[in-house]
Amino acid sequence: MEIMIILISASLLLALFFLYMFIKASRKGQFKDTYTPSVRILFEDNDIKN
Amino acid sequence: MEIPALKSPELKRNSEVLCLHCGLPCDSHKITENGNNFCCSGCAAVYQLLNENNMCDYYNEGKGLTPEPTDKGEFDYINEAGTVDKFVVFSQGDAVQFKFIIPGMHCNSCIFLLERLERFNSGILSSRVDFFNKELLVTVKKQAVKLSEIIALLYHLGYKPDLTLSNDAGVKKNKISSRAIKIGIAGFCFGNIMMLSFPEYLGLSLDAGSLVLKRWFDFISLGLSLPVLFYCGSEFFESSYKAIRQRTLNIDLPIALAVVATFVRSLYELFINHQSGYFDSMTGIVFLLLTGRYFQDLTYHSLTFDRDYKSYFPLSARQILDGVLKVVNIRQLRAHDVIELRNGELLPADSLLISDYATVDYSFITGESKPVALKRGEKIYAGAKISGNAVRMELIASTDNSRLVKLWAVEKDKEEIDNSLTEKINYYFTLGLLLVGAFAFVYQYNVGGLTEAFKSLTSVLIVACPCILLLATTFANGHLLRTLKSRGMFVKNKNTLSTLATCNTIVFDKTGTLTDNKNFEIENLSNLNSEELSSIGLLCHQSVHPYSAAISKLFYHLSDKQLSAYTDVVGKGLQGRIGGKTFKVGSAAFLNVEQPDTLKHGVLHVEVEGEYRGYFVLIHKIRPETNAITKALQHDGYDLYLSSGDNELNKEINAAPFTSTLIHQTPENKVALVKRLKSEGKIVCMTGDGLNDAPALKEADVAISVADNENAFFPACDVLVTAPALSGFPQLLKFIKASRWVIIISFAFSLVYNIIGLYYAITAQLSPLTAAILMPSSSFTMLILTWVLTAVIARRQLGALKA
Numbered sequence: 001m002e003i004m005i006i007l008i009s010a011s012l013l014l015a016l017f018f019l020y021m022f023i024k025a026s027r028k029g030q031f032k033d034t035y036t037p038s039v040r041i042l043f044e045d046n047d048i049k050n
Numbered sequence: 051m052e053i054p055a056l057k058s059p060e061l062k063r064n065s066e067v068l069c070l071h072c073g074l075p076c077d078s079h080k081i082t083e084n085g086n087n088f089c090c091s092g093c094a095a096v097y098q099l100l101n102e103n104n105m106c107d108y109y110n111e112g113k114g115l116t117p118e119p120t121d122k123g124e125f126d127y128i129n130e131a132g133t134v135d136k137f138v139v140f141s142q143g144d145a146v147q148f149k150f151i152i153p154g155m156h157c158n159s160c161i162f163l164l165e166r167l168e169r170f171n172s173g174i175l176s177s178r179v180d181f182f183n184k185e186l187l188v189t190v191k192k193q194a195v196k197l198s199e200i201i202a203l204l205y206h207l208g209y210k211p212d213l214t215l216s217n218d219a220g221v222k223k224n225k226i227s228s229r230a231i232k233i234g235i236a237g238f239c240f241g242n243i244m245m246l247s248f249p250e251y252l253g254l255s256l257d258a259g260s261l262v263l264k265r266w267f268d269f270i271s272l273g274l275s276l277p278v279l280f281y282c283g284s285e286f287f288e289s290s291y292k293a294i295r296q297r298t299l300n301i302d303l304p305i306a307l308a309v310v311a312t313f314v315r316s317l318y319e320l321f322i323n324h325q326s327g328y329f330d331s332m333t334g335i336v337f338l339l340l341t342g343r344y345f346q347d348l349t350y351h352s353l354t355f356d357r358d359y360k361s362y363f364p365l366s367a368r369q370i371l372d373g374v375l376k377v378v379n380i381r382q383l384r385a386h387d388v389i390e391l392r393n394g395e396l397l398p399a400d401s402l403l404i405s406d407y408a409t410v411d412y413s414f415i416t417g418e419s420k421p422v423a424l425k426r427g428e429k430i431y432a433g434a435k436i437s438g439n440a441v442r443m444e445l446i447a448s449t450d451n452s453r454l455v456k457l458w459a460v461e462k463d464k465e466e467i468d469n470s471l472t473e474k475i476n477y478y479f480t481l482g483l484l485l486v487g488a489f490a491f492v493y494q495y496n497v498g499g500l501t502e503a504f505k506s507l508t509s510v511l512i513v514a515c516p517c518i519l520l521l522a523t524t525f526a527n528g529h530l531l532r533t534l535k536s537r538g539m540f541v542k543n544k545n546t547l548s549t550l551a552t553c554n555t556i557v558f559d560k561t562g563t564l565t566d567n568k569n570f571e572i573e574n575l576s577n578l579n580s581e582e583l584s585s586i587g588l589l590c591h592q593s594v595h596p597y598s599a600a601i602s603k604l605f606y607h608l609s610d611k612q613l614s615a616y617t618d619v620v621g622k623g624l625q626g627r628i629g630g631k632t633f634k635v636g637s638a639a640f641l642n643v644e645q646p647d648t649l650k651h652g653v654l655h656v657e658v659e660g661e662y663r664g665y666f667v668l669i670h671k672i673r674p675e676t677n678a679i680t681k682a683l684q685h686d687g688y689d690l691y692l693s694s695g696d697n698e699l700n701k702e703i704n705a706a707p708f709t710s711t712l713i714h715q716t717p718e719n720k721v722a723l724v725k726r727l728k729s730e731g732k733i734v735c736m737t738g739d740g741l742n743d744a745p746a747l748k749e750a751d752v753a754i755s756v757a758d759n760e761n762a763f764f765p766a767c768d769v770l771v772t773a774p775a776l777s778g779f780p781q782l783l784k785f786i787k788a789s790r791w792v793i794i795i796s797f798a799f800s801l802v803y804n805i806i807g808l809y810y811a812i813t814a815q816l817s818p819l820t821a822a823i824l825m826p827s828s829s830f831t832m833l834i835l836t837w838v839l840t841a842v843i844a845r846r847q848l849g850a851l852k853a
Binding site: 004005008012015019022023026027031033034035039040042043 | 270
C-alpha cells in the first residue's frame with residue numbers, strides 16, 4: 001500500500017504542474033482570443049519583404 | 051518605382067458588376083481604376099491607398115467595409131491629455147500602446163488590414179487584433195504619431211473605433227479570463243478530490259493500513275479544498291456580503307452559505323468524527339457554478355446591446371469662435387454657441403438656423419429620408435442630418451439637454467424594471483430556501499438532535515442549491531439565444547424570449563421595416579424621351595439629395611454630355627444646361643406649377659427649356675420578402691397591423707394580409723394603437739426603426755428593430771433582426787414558440803430533482819455521498835438534455851434556414 005502514497009503524490013505533482021502551465025497560459029492571454037491566430041497564420045508574409 | 055497594379059478577376063453576381071472593394075453591386079456610378087470596378091469613389095480611394103502600399107492581397111481575402119471620408123483635424127479634440135489616457139493600455143519608454151474597440155470588425159480581411167497599420171504610418175510600430183473581443187491594440191512611437199491620426203486612419207479605412215469615451219481601456223479588467231483561471235483551479239481540485247474519495251464512493255471495507263492511507267487522502271482533500279474556498283469561491287462571498295450590506299438577499303447568498311456550511315461540516319467530520327468530509331461536494335458546487343456563469347458571460351458577451359445612439363452621434367463639431375473655426379468636443383458645447391455643419395453631418399443639439407437656408411432630413415431619427423427645407427431662424431432638432439451646403443447654427447441647448455438624449459433616458463427605465471424583476475425572483479427564491487433550511491433544521495433538531503439538524507440543514511442548502519434551477523434556464527436560454535444569433539436574430543435577454551413566445555399581435559412600421567430605405571420605386575409620369583432622361587440623370591447626379599440620387603441611379607449613364615450653369619437651390623431643386631437645353635428638376639414651388647392634390651410627397655417635377663414635361667413619383671421600395679412573411683405570419687395566427695407615417699402605401703402592402711393598415715400616423719398615434727391592442731389583452735410585438743417609433747416600441751411588449759447593417763443605428767429595442775434574416779422571421783417565431791418546451795422540460799426536470807432532493811434532505815436521509823454524486827451528474831444531464839432538445843427543435847423549425 002505504500003506504493004499508493006508514492007503514486008498519489010506523483011500524480012498530484014504532475015497534475016499541479018499542468019495546473020501551473022494552465023494558469024501561466026491563461027495569464028499570457030492564450031485563451032483570450034482563439035480565433036485571430038488561426039486566421040493570422042494563413043496570411044502570406046512575403047508581402048513584408050517587398 | 052512603379053508598383054504593378056493588381057488586376058483582380060471581375061466580380062459578378064447575376065450579371066451585376068460588383069465593386070472590388072466592398073462587394074456591393076456597382077450601378078451606373080461605376081468607376082474603373084486599373085481595370086478594376088468600384089461602386090463609389092470611397093472604395094476606389096481605399097483601393098488606391100492599398101495599392102500604393104502594395105497591400106492588394108487584401109482583395110484575395112474577401113470584402114471589406116465602405117470607408118467614410120473624413121476631415122483632417124476632426125479628431126483633434128481627442129489629443130487632450132485626459133481623453134488620450136482612456137485609450138492607453140501601457141506607456142513604456144518610447145512606445146505607447148492604445149486599445150480601440152472596433153465594432154465593425156467582421157471578417158478575415160479586417161484582421162489582415164488592421165494588422166498592417168504600420169504600412170500606412172511609419173510611426174506605428176505594430177497592430178494586433180483580438181477578433182473575439184473586437185479589440186485592436188496599436189503600439190506607436192511616442193511623439194511620432196498622435197492618437198487622432200490613428201483614429202483618422204481607422205476611419206479612413208472604414209473601421210470606426212468606438213469613441214464613446216466610456217471605454218476605459220487601461221482600467222477595464224478582463225473578467226472572463228480571470229474566471230477561466232478560477233474554473234481551472236476549481237476543476238483541478240474537484241477532480242483530484244473525487245479521485246481521492248473513490249474508496250469512500252465504492253464503500254470498500256478497508257484494513258488498518260488502508261485506513262491510514264484513507265486518512266491521508268482526507269487531509270490532502272482538505273488542502274485541495276482551501277484554494278477553492280478562498281480563491282475560486284470568493285466572488286460568491288463578495289457578492290452576498292454586498293447584498294447583506296444593502297439589506298437585501300441575492301442568489302449568491304445561499305451558495306455562499308452552502309459552501310461555508312459544507313466546509314465547516316467537513317471540518318467537523320474530519321477532526322471530531324474522524325470521517326471523510328464532503329470536500330468533493332464543496333469544490334463541485336463551486337466548479338459547476340463558475341462554469342455555468344462562464345457560459346452565461348460568453349453568451350452575453352457576444353450580444354452587446356449596449357450600443358446606443360450616442361455611438362453614432364458626432365463627437366466633435368466645428369465651433370465658430372471670434373470668427374475662427376475650431377474643432378471642439380461636443381460635450382463642451384453650450385447654448386448660444388455657433389457651429390458649422392457640412393453635408394451629411396448630424397446636428398448634436400437643438401439649434402436655430404443662422405444661415406439663410408438649409409436642407410436637413412431626419413432619417414437618423416425617423417428613418418424617413420425625405421428632406422425638409424428650412425429658413426433662417428427656424429428651429430432644427432438634434433439628430434437632423436444636413437444635406438447640401440454647409441450651414442451655421444446657434445445652439446439653444448447644450449448637448450445633454452436635447453430631445454434625443456431625453457428619449458434615450460426614458461428608454462433606459464425599461465431595462466431597469468427587467469433587472470429589478472430578476473432581483474425580486476432571486477430575493478424570494480433565496481428567502482424561500484433559507485426558510486426551508488431553517489424548517490429542516492428545527493424539524494430535525496426536535497426529531498433527531500443537533501447532529502441530524504446540522505446534517506439536514508447543509509443537505510438542504512447543497513441539494514436545493516439554486517444552481518441546477520438557475521443552470522437549467524441559463525443554459526437553455528443561452529443556447530437558444532446563440533442559435534437565434536447564428537440566424538441573424540439578436541434577442542436581448544431571456545425575458546424577451548418568453549414574451550416573444552406568447553406574442554399574438556404584430557404591429558409593423560412601414561418605413562425601413564417593410565421598405566428598403568435606400569431604394570425607391572420610381573414612377574415616370576413625364577413625357578421625356580430617353581435622351582432627355584439621361585440628361586436629367588446627369589443633372590441629378592450632381593446632388594446628394596436622396597431623390598436626386600435615386601433618379602440618377604436609374605437614368606444616369608457615363609456619357610460625354612457636359613453640364614454647365616449648374617445651380618442647386620437648397621431644398622427646392624436643381625437647374626443646369628446640358629446639350630444646349632436648360633433642365634429644371636424640383637418641387638412644384640420651384641417650377642411654379644400646380645401640384646395635383648392627390649400627390650403630396652415624393653414628387654419631382656421636370657421642366658425642359660421652360661416647358662413643363664411632367665413628374666416622377668418616388669416611393670420607397672418594398673422589401674421583396676414582405677409578402678411571403680406577412681402571409682406566413684397570418685397563417686400562423688398572428689394579427690398583423692400596419693402603422694405608417696407615410697401618406698401613401700405601395701400596392702404590395704395593400705395586397706398583404708393586414709388586419710388593418712393605418713396611414714398618416716404620428717408617433718403618438720402609434721403609441722395609442724399599441725396601447726389599444728394591449729388593452730384588448732393582446733401581447734403586442736412592435737417592429738420599427740428610427741426614433742419616431744421609439745415611444746411605440748417602448749410601449750409594446752416586445753420591440754423589434756430591423757437593421758440593414760449591423761453597425762447601423764437602431765433605437766433601444768429588445769430584438770434586432772438583420773435585413774437578410776427577415777425572410778425567415780415567421781420560422782424564427784415558430785422556433786421560439788416551440789423552444790419554450792426546452793425551458794419547461796428543463797425547469798420541470800430541475801424542479802423534480804429539487805423536490806426529491808429536498809424531501810430526502812429534510813428527512814435527513816440524504817447521505818452527502820449521494821448528494822455529491824447526484825449534484826454534478828444532474829447538472830450534466832441537464833446540459834445534455836437542453837442541448838439535444840434545442841438541436842432537435844432547431845432542425846425541425848429552422849431546417850431550411852441557413853445558419
